[in-house]
Amino acid sequence: MTAQTATPTATAPSQPHSAQRRAAQRRKRLRNLGFFALLAGPNIALLLIFVYRPLLLSFYYSMLQWNMGSSVARFIGFENYVRWFTDPDTPQVMGTTAIFAVTTVGGSLVLGLGLALLLNKKIFGRGIARTVAFAPYVLSGIAVGMLWLYIFDPRYGLLSTLLEAIGLSSPQWYTTSPWALIMIIIVYLWKHVGYVALIYLAGLQGVPQDLHDAAAIDGAGKTRTFWSIVLPLLGPVTFFLLITTILSSLQSFDLIKAMTDGGPLGSTTTLMYQIYVEGFQTGRAGFASAAATILFVILLVITAVQLKFMERKVHYA
Amino acid sequence: MTTSRRTTPLWTPSRRSLLQLSGLGAAGGLLAACSGPSVGGGGGEEEEGEATDWASIEPATEITWWSNHPGNTKELEESYIAAFNEEYPDIKINHVTAGANYDEIAQRFQAASGTDDLPDLVIASDVWWFRYFINGQIMAIDDVFDHLEVDTDDYVETLYSDYEYEGKHYAAPYARSTPLFYYNKDIWAAAGLPDRGPETWAELQEWAPALQAQVPADGQALGLGIGPSWAGWWFSNVIWGLGGNMSDEWTVTLDTEEALAAGAFVRDMYNGEAAFAGLGSDTNADFQAGIFACLLGSTGSLKGHLDAAPFELGTAFLPNGPVDAPNVPTGGTGLAIPSSRTPEQQLAAAMFLKFLTERDNTALFSQSTGYMPVRTSAVEGEIMAAVYEETPQFRTSVDQLQQKTRVQDWVRVFTPGGDQIITDGIEELVLAGANPEDVFPDVSSKLDVAFEDNVEPYL
Numbered sequence: 001m002t003a004q005t006a007t008p009t010a011t012a013p014s015q016p017h018s019a020q021r022r023a024a025q026r027r028k029r030l031r032n033l034g035f036f037a038l039l040a041g042p043n044i045a046l047l048l049i050f051v052y053r054p055l056l057l058s059f060y061y062s063m064l065q066w067n068m069g070s071s072v073a074r075f076i077g078f079e080n081y082v083r084w085f086t087d088p089d090t091p092q093v094m095g096t097t098a099i100f101a102v103t104t105v106g107g108s109l110v111l112g113l114g115l116a117l118l119l120n121k122k123i124f125g126r127g128i129a130r131t132v133a134f135a136p137y138v139l140s141g142i143a144v145g146m147l148w149l150y151i152f153d154p155r156y157g158l159l160s161t162l163l164e165a166i167g168l169s170s171p172q173w174y175t176t177s178p179w180a181l182i183m184i185i186i187v188y189l190w191k192h193v194g195y196v197a198l199i200y201l202a203g204l205q206g207v208p209q210d211l212h213d214a215a216a217i218d219g220a221g222k223t224r225t226f227w228s229i230v231l232p233l234l235g236p237v238t239f240f241l242l243i244t245t246i247l248s249s250l251q252s253f254d255l256i257k258a259m260t261d262g263g264p265l266g267s268t269t270t271l272m273y274q275i276y277v278e279g280f281q282t283g284r285a286g287f288a289s290a291a292a293t294i295l296f297v298i299l300l301v302i303t304a305v306q307l308k309f310m311e312r313k314v315h316y317a
Numbered sequence: 318m319t320t321s322r323r324t325t326p327l328w329t330p331s332r333r334s335l336l337q338l339s340g341l342g343a344a345g346g347l348l349a350a351c352s353g354p355s356v357g358g359g360g361g362e363e364e365e366g367e368a369t370d371w372a373s374i375e376p377a378t379e380i381t382w383w384s385n386h387p388g389n390t391k392e393l394e395e396s397y398i399a400a401f402n403e404e405y406p407d408i409k410i411n412h413v414t415a416g417a418n419y420d421e422i423a424q425r426f427q428a429a430s431g432t433d434d435l436p437d438l439v440i441a442s443d444v445w446w447f448r449y450f451i452n453g454q455i456m457a458i459d460d461v462f463d464h465l466e467v468d469t470d471d472y473v474e475t476l477y478s479d480y481e482y483e484g485k486h487y488a489a490p491y492a493r494s495t496p497l498f499y500y501n502k503d504i505w506a507a508a509g510l511p512d513r514g515p516e517t518w519a520e521l522q523e524w525a526p527a528l529q530a531q532v533p534a535d536g537q538a539l540g541l542g543i544g545p546s547w548a549g550w551w552f553s554n555v556i557w558g559l560g561g562n563m564s565d566e567w568t569v570t571l572d573t574e575e576a577l578a579a580g581a582f583v584r585d586m587y588n589g590e591a592a593f594a595g596l597g598s599d600t601n602a603d604f605q606a607g608i609f610a611c612l613l614g615s616t617g618s619l620k621g622h623l624d625a626a627p628f629e630l631g632t633a634f635l636p637n638g639p640v641d642a643p644n645v646p647t648g649g650t651g652l653a654i655p656s657s658r659t660p661e662q663q664l665a666a667a668m669f670l671k672f673l674t675e676r677d678n679t680a681l682f683s684q685s686t687g688y689m690p691v692r693t694s695a696v697e698g699e700i701m702a703a704v705y706e707e708t709p710q711f712r713t714s715v716d717q718l719q720q721k722t723r724v725q726d727w728v729r730v731f732t733p734g735g736d737q738i739i740t741d742g743i744e745e746l747v748l749a750g751a752n753p754e755d756v757f758p759d760v761s762s763k764l765d766v767a768f769e770d771n772v773e774p775y776l
Contacts, residue, residue: 066354067733067771069427070452073354074774088759153598155535155608175596175748261545264748266741280424281545282734283448283771 112196145258388686488651514633537595540609558638564728580753619687
């Protein structure tokens with residue numbers, strides 16, 4: 001074959017064959033593309049109409065001075081962005097957003113992994129335990145928030161009763177700044193840990209038993225096996241969860257709305273909640289759209305950084 | 318196992334990339350689901366068009382009413398609809414629970430602006446109706462009420478004129494209220510106090526130690542919440558009693574000596590050794606449970622307290638300040654008709670609005686809730702006379718309305734977001750014990766910006 005391709009006379013007969021092969025490949029690619037369009041087309045169309053069109057419109061609205069509900073507006077360029085960056089509330093909003101994101105993402109990953117390890121063991125009632133652990137994730141955030149408000153009530157709540165039983169008094173969860181945010185974070189973790197645990201559980205079950213056996217033969221204990229074998233192999237799962245939990249955390253709204261309405265003293269007002277307050281309570285739709293665009297940019301940057309730097313460190317089995 | 322990064326072609330779509338993109342997109346497009354505006358320099362006020370000849374219009378056969386059922390009145394409102402349909406069987410009314418409170422309804426109404434998903438009759442509270450007006454979302458009801466021969470002179474003047482701008486009315490009073498002083502007569506007796514409310518805030522301060530001795534350790538003499546649509550309302554009483562106000566028309570006046578004194582008074586109500594007011598997760602329930610000896614609450618809560626309180630309930634006017642002048646704000650909600658509905662729908666809505674505010678219906682509403690009758694004929698009518706006879710507490714709110722009320726400061730009720738900005742400031746005084754000298758300049762500045770952005774261009 002090599003000798004034939006070395007001479008011009010030998011290449012001539014192979015040209016039609018090569019052209020046929022290219023045509024076949026093109027047809028195959030077109031078939032694949034058609035198949036892809038058939039499967040993904042409806043979803044992409046929905047994304048374009050219901051996600052990207054509003055995204056572009058939101059950017060456009062951020063250039064307007066617009067009362068929510070009004071049929072007219074005034075074009076003011078980037079003034080809403082200037083106002084957002086110079087607003088005295090912005091540092092507090094961004095600080096709250098950062099604290100909320102770091103604690104909820106970190107907490108749900110750590111607790112979710114711990115729960116997954118527990119649910120991966122052969123324990124009695126494991127199936128029921130898995131269902132119970134996941135159940136809060138599918139509940140309505142508003143309903144969860146309302147329920148937990150009763151539990152946290154400093155005067156009548158279950159938590160207050162439990163704390164009193166051990167000689168402690170309940171914090172004023174609703175009216176003091178650090179406790180209100182801590183309350184929201186606790187409830188957020190309770191609601192989302194099941195989801196993280198479920199994904200981790202699937203990852204744990206994908207770790208080949210051979211590797212556990214090999215590690216055991218080499219004398220590695222359970223702790224060593226976990227840190228050196230299991231955790232690195234969970235890298236892709238962790239990477240996936242990191243992205244989805246950050247996105248979810250930064251867009252969290254329902255619990256804050258139901259439990260604190262952004263207070264007290266704005267201490268639970270995240271960037272997401274600020275968008276709601278400015279858009280729907282204060283009525284500054286243009287300003288709120290600018291804040292929404294800023295949130296989008298932040299998410300875009302976080303995701304891009306994760307894709308660029310973190311995925312390199314992920315180990316694929 | 319490999320330890321290298323898996324290479325992926327740049328444009329290969331994957332579930333993860335689609336997920337990321339959809340998640341990011343959702344964050345950016347939060348507000349864009351609402352209908353957008355047209356860009357121009359003019360205002361949003363309803364444009365003067367050709368006047369509708371209401372006599373030539375036939376009412377629509379189906380209309381929608383958005384309500385939050387103020388004072389737990391869903392069943393009562395349904396009974397109104399049934400009674401209306403006995404008179405007008407061809408007009409079907411869709412009764413929609415469009416929110417849990419005035420703010421939720423208002424947010425939904427604004428978000429639905431420019432779409433077909435609008436009601437024909439909507440709750441329009443004291444802090445929201447003007448925003449609807451400047452956005453051009455509601456119509457003036459004067460002409461259609463003339464056509465329907467609604468006796469507007471019989472509306473309690475203060476309550477109807479609350480919805481007036483440049484000689485036109487943009488809503489009719491429905492569930493109207495004032496703040497009221499409620500007290501627990503059992504605790505009052507145990508504290509050795511006369512069976513009446515305090516004449517002044519100073520008197521309540523004097524009584525506070527005796528009252529606090531009668532409530533649990535985590536209780537307080539006075540229960541007084543600080544939520545939106547509420548804190549700025551009762552603060553009106555405090556600041557007016559001290560001779561100040563929040564604004565003179567559109568000019569914010571929170572920098573005056575009187576306003577700062579009012580801020581300091583509110584701060585000290587909750588903070589320091591002489592504090593006598595407290596917060597609760599549900600202040601009304603806490604009052605009924607005896608955690609608070611007295612309470613400032615809406616008149617709309619009167620029936621609820623009468624039904625739930627296990628003690629004899631006392632009602633009184635709000636305390637005065639050093640300045641003897643009207644110092645009680647009106648509030649609650651009216652009903653407005655959206656300007657974008659068809660004349661047929663608007664006429665049907667106006668007919669129902671007329672029906673809802675007729676003498677016996679408003680009296681029944683008052684009897685069932687504690688909200689004030691909106692017609693003078695109802696205030697002194699047979700139904701209310703029987704109510705006053707049986708339950709004298711109902712009379713207090715009506716007397717207070719007639720003797721002590723005044724128009725609210727514009728900056729709270731007319732400036733979009735004004736109430737929220739003022740509420741945030743009061744929150745700082747109460748929860749952080751901040752000084753009004755530090756809080757009010759920021760509040761004033763935000764109110765000025767809200768006016769310049771959201772009112773001035775539209776007037």
